[in-house]
Amino acid sequence: MLSRVAENIYWMARYIERAENTARLIMVNTNLLLDLPKAGQLGWQPIIEILGCEAHYLESNQDYDERTVLKYLISDTSSANSIYHSLQLARENARTIRDIIPREAWERINGLYNTAKATVQSGYGRKGRFDYMQNIILGAQTITGLLAGTMLHDMGYDFLKMGRNLERADMTTRIIDVRSADLLPEHEMMTPFENIQWMSVLKSLSGYQMYRRTMQERVNRPFVLKFLLKEKKFPRAFFHALLEVKDCLKHLPRNEEAIELLNDVGKKVLRADQAILQQEELHRFIDELQLGLADIHKVISKTYFRHPVAE
Amino acid sequence: MAIRWGSYKVRGLYDELIRVAGKPRPAAAALCQYLRNLSDREIEEYKAAAEMAIHLMGVTFTVYSEEEGSIDRAWPFDIIPRIIPKSEWMQIENGLKQRVLALNRFIDDLYHEQQIIGDGVFPGSLLKNSVNFRKQCIGIDPPGRIWAHICGSDLVRDKDGAMYVLEDNLRVPSGVSYMLENRLVMKRVFTDLFENQNILPVDDYPSQLYDMLAALSPRAVEKPEIVVLTPGIYNSAYFEHAYLAQQMGAELVEGRDLVVDKDNCVYMLTVEGLSRVDVIYRRVDDMFLDPEVFNPESALGVAGLMRAWKAGNVALANAPGSGVADDKVVYSFVPEIIRYYLNEEPQIGNVPTWKCVNKEDREYVLEHIAELVIKPANESGGYGMLIGPQATQKEREHFKKLIRKDPRNYIGQPLLTLSTAPTLVGNRVEPRHLDLRPFILTGPDSVQVTTGGLTRVALRKGSTVVNSSQGGGSKDTWIVDDEGL
Incomplete structure (x- = not known):
């Protein structure tokens, strides 16, 4: 398989997943703001911080007013995280590999991009937001399903799955991070609402029911963290995503370095003790996990997409 | 009855299907009879069915602009085919083979001893001014000394009924995918016509192309690595590049996917590492092929490709420099070129x-x-x-x-008066001018011609411009077995 084609498949999958996850992130925060007392709310600033795009955001915006942030997250064409931009890049990548992906998948990607663009206004306000985000999430899920059900499960599909799972693992950590942000000590007044908040995190990852079935525990911090970070069987859990990537790597040549790195990150997450994962520690721990994912990406890119002879 | 051949006016023209008003040519008789029996509604239905088929397959015809969405560049397609009797086609085919054989000898001679100039048949001064003569190719021996492996020659018929070659395209001729798709559409829509008539098939072209390319491989391996080199998705013929690659099971590559290593061999950059390439069917123009030798700004080509080709480590089809034989002044010498190299009279004329x-x-x-x-x-x-x-x-x-x-x-x-064929205008037929582009494949041991080719038709009344960008469309081309007609 051509490196360029593999790379395009990988990024296509990442951007589709990113669009879906940004939509989920927006939903979790919207719900939180509805559930929590109005005083002391952190609003939308933490989301921008969690996405690591504060500097970029402030280049063209002055405050963290809800509508401004939503506009940025949904339709800013210069932001690597905005839904519209992610879908645009997913489509760009898909376009060059149309002979690899089934035609229906291409049509769905194109269709999702077009709808997201045409209805972009409806996501800014709270009224139409749920429908808009739901449409993005379902659209992305449809594409994922179509690809799983119709694409050749060859090496190309491995790159697709790796892209999707690395992106997913990354966003799961970021969604957890939303919680750790407004549970910092200076926001003690939020403590009574903690469990409600963890519930909304689970729901944003479509994980509430799955949590109930797996953990058989009431919703509280240590178990939710355990579930979202370490659960092997939940598709949006960090560890599950790592295992998926590892599975794909096993089919590929020259996989030693990537697998070794992946095992390190896996061990780190399994060893994490929820008890020590208090607010600030959690935030740092999540940074570490995100750096681990970035390193895995770098190794995959170096091993399969870049060739010293061509540089 | 929607189509009345009696009122179809062919005076002063040569029509491909109708001899004089009301009288079809023998090979077209069955088709004309069939069309005459169609009601307005049936014509509408067939047109809609063809459009639907094109739309379904046509997703692949679509060319995308960088900015916004898609521009559908699908050619207008006319459902009435153009018919050539097999007996006539055999002669044309032989004429084309002869022509391409002589052109390949000519190109090879120009890059070696230039005997044709020494013998005073072709003026050397013309070569000096030629923009398509590549001095970088002097002295190179491509496999079988074939340069123009894929040639698309444009044929026109004048009002006296004689076929002429209007030009030869020896660089990167395109259009063959339309020929193949047009036939697919017709077979879906007019199944019954194909059942009752002896229409020769066209669909073996991709395998013939594959075999020809495989025969050029410098390595004697069972399955040589053949790639199609495209300038990329923004090229107007990208669909054809992707289509042919897919049909041949060859990898579709861009310049950035290839690299020439220290051993002067060409490699693809794959996830497994470097993978040797034997044959490149290149759809990139000479000047962009290799920034080391030609346009240094080119990002479409592969640095070192000419080195690898000269060393005989990779085959290029068509060979760089083939274009020297397709300028209009060289064209005017083709009859002399045929006589000089083959010692034969041209079987198909120049205009x-x-x-x-x-x-x-x-x-x-x-x-x-x-x-x-x-x-x-x-x-x-x-x-x-x-x-x-x-x-x-x-x-x-x-x-x-x-x-x-x-x-x-x-x-x-x-100024020729190009022949016409009945073309649907609304639900009626009117004559429209057309040409024909057959494709000739030349390998070290065989020459093959497509069965017919791509018929392009000028859809505007009276126009003779068949280019897709200027109101042209296309038709399916039937070579009909006329034995016993």
Whole structure:
């Protein structure tokens, strides 16, 4: 398989997943703001911080007013995280590999991009937001399903799955991070609402029911963290995503370095003790996990997409 | 009855299907009968079915603009086919084979001893001015000494019924995918016609192309690595590149996917590492092929490709430099070229051509400029032409000056009246002018011609411009077995 084609498949999958996850992130925060007392709310600033795009955001915006942030997250064409931009890049990548992906998948990607663009206004306000985000999430899920059900499960599909799972693992950590942000000590007044908040995190990852079935525990911090970070069987859990990537790597040549790195990150997450994962520690721990994912990406890119002879 | 052949006017024209009003040619009789029996509603249904089929397959025809969405570049398709009897086609086919054989000998000679110049048959001065002669190719021996492996020659029929070659495309001719898709559409829509008639198939082209390319492989391996090199998704023929790669099971690559290593071999960059490439069917122009040798700015090519080709480590189809034989002045020498190399008379004619480089011809052209078409040597797509009968006095004087200043660069030809074929206009038929582009594949041990080719039709009334960008469309081309008709 051509490196360029593999790379395009990988990024296509990442951007589709990113669009879906940004939509989920927006939903979790919207719900939180509805559930929590109005005083002391952190609003939308933490989301921008969690996405690591504060500097970029402030280049063209002055405050963290809800509508401004939503506009940025949904339709800013210069932001690597905005839904519209992610879908645009997913489509760009898909376009060059149309002979690899089934035609229906291409049509769905194109269709999702077009709808997201045409209805972009409806996501800014709270009224139409749920429908808009739901449409993005379902659209992305449809594409994922179509690809799983119709694409050749060859090496190309491995790159697709790796892209999707690395992106997913990354966003799961970021969604957890939303919680750790407004549970910092200076926001003690939020403590009574903690469990409600963890519930909304689970729901944003479509994980509430799955949590109930797996953990058989009431919703509280240590178990939710355990579930979202370490659960092997939940598709949006960090560890599950790592295992998926590892599975794909096993089919590929020259996989030693990537697998070794992946095992390190896996061990780190399994060893994490929820008890020590208090607010600030959690935030740092999540940074570490995100750096681990970035390193895995770098190794995959170096091993399969870049060739010293061509540089 | 929607289509009445009795009121179809062919006076003063040569029509491919209808001899005189109401009387079809023998090979077209069955088709015309069939069409006459269709009601308005059936015609509508067939048209809609064809459009639907094109739309379904046509997703692949679509070309995308960088900015926004898609521009559908699907050619308008006319559902009435153009028919050529097999007996006539065999002659054309032989003529084309002869022509391409001679052209390949000519190209090879130009890059070696240049005997044809030494023998005074072809003026050496013409070569010096040729924009498509590549001195980087001098002395190179491509496999079987074949240079133009894939040739698309444009044929036209004049009102007297004679077929002429209008030009040969020896660089990166396109259109063959439309020929293949047009047939697919017709088979879906007019299944019954194909059941009852002896229409020769066209669909073995991709496997013939594959076999021809495989025969060029420098390595004697069972399955040589063949790739199609495309300029990328923004090229207007990208669909065809992807289509042919897919049909041949070959990898579709861009310049950035290939690299020439220290061993002067070409490699693809794959996830497994470097993978050796044997044959490149390149759809990138000479000047962009290798920034080391040609345009240094080119990002479409592969640095070192010419080194690898010279070393015989990779085959390129068509070979760089093949274009030297497709400028309009060289064209005017093709009859002499055929006689010189093959010692045979041309079996298929050139359009009569006056070469302004010859004094006598030039005087004739200057005197008769009002009746002639004047073409510059190295332009294509109808650019820089003068159509004498339609030009103003001022334009004609301007061209006279141009010819006197640079006679080598101009040829004169009579204005042909291209043949026509019945074409649907609403639910009625009207004659429209057309041409034909067959494709000729030449390998070390075989020459093959497509069965028919791509028929392009000028959809505007009276127009003879068949280019897709200027109101042209296409038709399916049937070679019908006329034995016993």
